[in-house]
Amino acid sequence: MRLDQVVLTPLKIIPLEAGDVMHAMRCSDPGFSGFGEAYFSLVQPGATKAWKRHRRMTLNLVVPVGCVSFAAVDDDSGMGRRFELGPRSYARLTVPPGLWLGFRGIAADTSIVLNVADIEHDPAEQDRADVGRFQFDWSRPCWPAGDDQRVLG
Amino acid sequence: MRLDQVVLTPLKIIPLEAGDVMHAMRCSDPGFSGFGEAYFSLVQPGATKAWKRHRRMTLNLVVPVGCVSFAAVDDDSGMGRRFELGPRSYARLTVPPGLWLGFRGIAADTSIVLNVADIEHDPAEQDRADVGRFQFDWSRPCWPAGDDQRVLG
Numbered sequence: 488m489r490l491d492q493v494v495l496t497p498l499k500i501i502p503l504e505a506g507d508v509m510h511a512m513r514c515s516d517p518g519f520s521g522f523g524e525a526y527f528s529l530v531q532p533g534a535t536k537a538w539k540r541h542r543r544m545t546l547n548l549v550v551p552v553g554c555v556s557f558a559a560v561d562d563d564s565g566m567g568r569r570f571e572l573g574p575r576s577y578a579r580l581t582v583p584p585g586l587w588l589g590f591r592g593i594a595a596d597t598s599i600v601l602n603v604a605d606i607e608h609d610p611a612e613q614d615r616a617d618v619g620r621f622q623f624d625w626s627r628p629c630w631p632a633g634d635d636q637r638v639l640g
Numbered sequence: 641m642r643l644d645q646v647v648l649t650p651l652k653i654i655p656l657e658a659g660d661v662m663h664a665m666r667c668s669d670p671g672f673s674g675f676g677e678a679y680f681s682l683v684q685p686g687a688t689k690a691w692k693r694h695r696r697m698t699l700n701l702v703v704p705v706g707c708v709s710f711a712a713v714d715d716d717s718g719m720g721r722r723f724e725l726g727p728r729s730y731a732r733l734t735v736p737p738g739l740w741l742g743f744r745g746i747a748a749d750t751s752i753v754l755n756v757a758d759i760e761h762d763p764a765e766q767d768r769a770d771v772g773r774f775q776f777d778w779s780r781p782c783w784p785a786g787d788d789q790r791v792l793g
Contacts, residue, residue, distance in 0.1 A: 505689050506682035506750065513677045513760050522675030524666045525756055527704045529659035536658050551680045551752060552705060597659065599704060601754065603678055607666050 489561040490568045494518060494581040495631060498549065500574070509577065511549045512603040518581050520545050523606035527599055530555055530592030537589025538621065540614040545605045546582040548572065553598025558623050560587040565639030567621060569629045573598070576631040587616065591625055642714040643721045647671060647734040648784060651702065653727070662730065664702045665756040671734050673698050676759035680752055683708055683745030690742025691774065693767040698758045699735040701725065706751025711776050713740040718792030720774060722782045726751070729784040740769065744778055 496516070501508040512519065523544070530536060530553070537558065548557065554573035557580055560566070570580050573594070582588055592598045606612070621638035649669070654661040665672070676697070683689060683706070690711065701710065707726035710733055713719070723733050726747065735741055745751045759765070774791035 504684075505687035506684050506745065507680075509680040509682070511678040511680060511754075514675055515760060522667055525664040525678055525754070527660075527662040527664060527754075529662070529704075531657075531659050534658035551682075592659065599752075601664075601678070601680075607668060 489564065489586065490559055490566060490635065492583045493559045493568065493586065495570060496579045496581065498577050498579055500577055509551050511601060512547050512579065521605040523604050524608055525601065525603045527601055530590060530598045530600065532592050532595055535589060535591040535618055537618045538587045538616040540587045541584045542612040543584050543606055544612060545584060546588070547603040548580040548582065549601045551599060551601065553592060553594035553596060555590050555598045555600055556593050556625060556629065557588065557590045558625070560621050560623065560638055562587060565637055566635050567623050567638040568635050569627065569633035571629050571631050578631060589618070589623070642717065642739065643712055643719060643788065645736045646712045646721065646739065648723060649732045649734065651730050651732055653730055662704050664754060665700050665732065674758040676757050677761055678754065678756045680754055683743060683751045683753065685745050685748055688742060688744040688771055690771045691740045691769040693740045694737045695765040696737050696759055697765060698737060699741070700756040701733040701735065702754045704752060704754065706745060706747035706749060708743050708751045708753055709746050709778060709782065710741065710743045711778070713774050713776065713791055715740060718790055719788050720776050720791040721788050722780060722786035724782050724784050731784060740774070742771070742776070
């Protein structure tokens with residue numbers, strides 16, 4: 488199943504008095520497919536950024552600040568799956584091309600998503616859809632990943 | 641002069657209601673020398689992480705949260721230079737191998753440094769020195785870069 492291609496990889500946090508070190512991505516990590524660009528996407532509390540589908544880009548998502556709920560949707564099967572990332576469940580979410588992705592800030596303050604992408608930003612390889620395109624239930628229990636849900640009637 | 645090899649590159653912040661997008665590093669950026677690892681280093685308010693010198697790693701430092709004062713020191717000339725990074729003066733600091741580097745959190749809350757390094761972490765290519773090794777004056781005015789200062793008698 489296509490949603491199974493979304494991979495959650497636990498990451499290390501090294502506690503230090505002056506400030507922790509938090510791993511994000513190494514070129515020797517399983518599944519590393521090259522470096523194109525690294526950028527941050529901030530998410531305000533309760534705000535949703537959805538939906539976007541990449542045709543070529545593989546995303547590697549890490550949330551060092553706050554808490555973010557990610558939703559991956561497979562158009563063909565009409566199924567979606569939710570993942571929750573933040574320092575408390577510190578992990579990297581790898582999203583291959585072809586899946587719709589949306590995310591929502593679920594912390595009290597601004598959350599920060601780092602994307603280490605394998606190609607540079609290119610609007611031509613992105614499809615966009617309105618947030619209402621899928622009937623995604625963001626309220627289902629999810630820690631760190633939720634049950635699959637039908638999002639297309 | 642060796643300190644002139646430290647490069648400050650202004651970066652774009654794209655304002656969005658749901659949460660800004662903040663650039664960090666692209667493989668097509670001038671000076672990109674490969675991807676080895678990306679990791680976060682948190683810095684507590686007033687805490688100093690110093691000194692470390694890399695023999696092979698080039699650091700690309702970005703501060704999406706808080707405010708961090710960076711100090712680069714050239715052992716040969718005994719000179720140091722300070723740089724200040726944060727969302728308000730949003731830029732990337734590229735530090736080539738061979739220079740001593742230290743940094744200090746100067747925000748009221750935890751600051752976050754992202755390092756996009758061209759090689760993976762390897763303790764064998766790092767030299768460390770106590771924070772008192774150089775007489776570095778962290779209090780000098782600096783925005784985004786300060787005047788050179790003599791740090792060895």
